[in-house]
Amino acid sequence: MNKIKWQDSIWFFDIDDTLSDTSGVSSEATEGIRRVFKSKFDDKTALAVKNQVNAYYDLMLSGYRVKNEDGWKKVKGGKEALHNLLRTVENSQPSVVKEYGAMKKWSREIFVKMAADKLNIKVAPELVREAVDAYWMELSRITSAFSDAVELIKEIKTHKRPIYLLTSSDARLKMQADGEFIYDPVYSEALKRERIELLREKGIDFNILSIGDPEDKPHLDFFEKAIKKATEDYGSPIELANSIMAGDSFGGDLQTPKEKMGFGLVVLVDRTKPHLEVVDEQQINTDNLMNVVDFLE
Numbered sequence: 001m002n003k004i005k006w007q008d009s010i011w012f013f014d015i016d017d018t019l020s021d022t023s024g025v026s027s028e029a030t031e032g033i034r035r036v037f038k039s040k041f042d043d044k045t046a047l048a049v050k051n052q053v054n055a056y057y058d059l060m061l062s063g064y065r066v067k068n069e070d071g072w073k074k075v076k077g078g079k080e081a082l083h084n085l086l087r088t089v090e091n092s093q094p095s096v097v098k099e100y101g102a103m104k105k106w107s108r109e110i111f112v113k114m115a116a117d118k119l120n121i122k123v124a125p126e127l128v129r130e131a132v133d134a135y136w137m138e139l140s141r142i143t144s145a146f147s148d149a150v151e152l153i154k155e156i157k158t159h160k161r162p163i164y165l166l167t168s169s170d171a172r173l174k175m176q177a178d179g180e181f182i183y184d185p186v187y188s189e190a191l192k193r194e195r196i197e198l199l200r201e202k203g204i205d206f207n208i209l210s211i212g213d214p215e216d217k218p219h220l221d222f223f224e225k226a227i228k229k230a231t232e233d234y235g236s237p238i239e240l241a242n243s244i245m246a247g248d249s250f251g252g253d254l255q256t257p258k259e260k261m262g263f264g265l266v267v268l269v270d271r272t273k274p275h276l277e278v279v280d281e282q283q284i285n286t287d288n289l290m291n292v293v294d295f296l297e
Contacts (some may be wrong), residue, residue, distance in 0.1 A: 016245035032134030104171035
């Protein structure tokens with residue numbers, strides 16, 4: 001593997017589950033949803049909504065992380081369950097699909113509405129918005145940065161190299177009176193930008209942030225948008241051969257930079273077991289981001 005020189009390195013990071021433990025606390029954050037529903041319904045109903053939202057999120061996340069056919073055996077319900085979930089999510093936002101060419105898969109607003117429908121509860125748009133606002137507020141409060149991520153950020157800073165964060169949209173959709181969901185990319189991006197800025201207080205410092213509104217992973221436009229922003233900040237063209245991209249999903253975070261853009265190094269972060277694997281001259285897989293420094297000179 002050809003090592004990138006520290007003095008030339010340019011760093012790009014996914015955020016959720018790469019730099020910060022988002023999925024690890026998502027189920028805890030739905031306590032915000034439970035509290036809002038408890039104020040309108042009974043305890044049993046509120047808990048049922050919370051649990052169902054968690055089930056939708058867990059299924060979506062499992063499908064996002066599957067690497068091969070064997071991986072589907074570990075997903076409850078398998079491909080069929082994920083397909084049915086995606087179909088319902090897509091059917092809830094026809095105008096979004098029509099205008100932007102793709103659905104917003106991770107909308108917690110839709111998850112809440114689906115949970116309510118499954119439990120035969122009628123919910124107003126205001127309740128859905130209030131519940132999801134409470135979820136994101138709770139998530140922001142309890143999310144922590146991984147210690148290895150904070151350590152690597154500090155190391156990069158000692159070399160005075162730029163750090164750019166790339167993150168998918170939070171898919172903040174607005175429910176209409178008829179139950180359909182619409183998308184305002186400015187609204188969605190503003191809410192996520194406010195959330196991510198809080199990471200600076202937790203040791204994740206960075207130059208700029210690029211958010212997947214409206215272009216999202218793994219589309220090439222998502223990454224080109226980030227490169228454009230980075231170039232403006234850096235003051236000169238970004239040399240992709242000297243660029244490093246780290247993320248927790250190969251298909252979502254790394255495949256496009258590696259195969260279509262020619263990044264010098266991509267890093268798949270998987271903290272489920274201790275390991276460091278050199279996949280090829282462009283890619284390593286690791287459980288600890290600090291292992292990346294061994295591939296620079």
